Amino acid sequence: MSMLLKVSIVITGIAIGLLVLYGADVAVAMSNIDHEGFLPLNDMQRGMGLGGPALILPIIAFFISLKESSKGLGGMIIISGVLILIGGLAMVGSPAPEGVDRDPMSSIAMLFAPGIFQIVLGAIKIKKSSN
Numbered sequence: 001m002s003m004l005l006k007v008s009i010v011i012t013g014i015a016i017g018l019l020v021l022y023g024a025d026v027a028v029a030m031s032n033i034d035h036e037g038f039l040p041l042n043d044m045q046r047g048m049g050l051g052g053p054a055l056i057l058p059i060i061a062f063f064i065s066l067k068e069s070s071k072g073l074g075g076m077i078i079i080s081g082v083l084i085l086i087g088g089l090a091m092v093g094s095p096a097p098e099g100v101d102r103d104p105m106s107s108i109a110m111l112f113a114p115g116i117f118q119i120v121l122g123a124i125k126i127k128k129s130s131n
Helices: 003-031 043-064 071-093 104-130
Strands: none
Touching: 003 043, 003 071, 043 071, 043 104, 071 104
């Protein structure tokens, strides 16, 4: 296994971990009366600190390992995209926090497009690895 592939797997694993952490914090926040998660972050900080890297890292992983074949990495990238789609569905289906004006169409574009893009990249990685 090449060094670039190892790095790609690690950063995609980090992205999946960030998405799981993000989802767990949001779930705790939604179940509390005071709407606070277990991390001391507001919605914007959570999105930028956990969500932003989770959107970008798998895409970077795909491109730095472009010439490497790995069904495992392709599967991880797909998992990351699916987690983003699940989070997007949960966000669109839940009411916006008090005082936040959220445009549903921009929410869909901001989450579903990168999630679908990651799923497509993962499928490409798996397809190229099968040849």
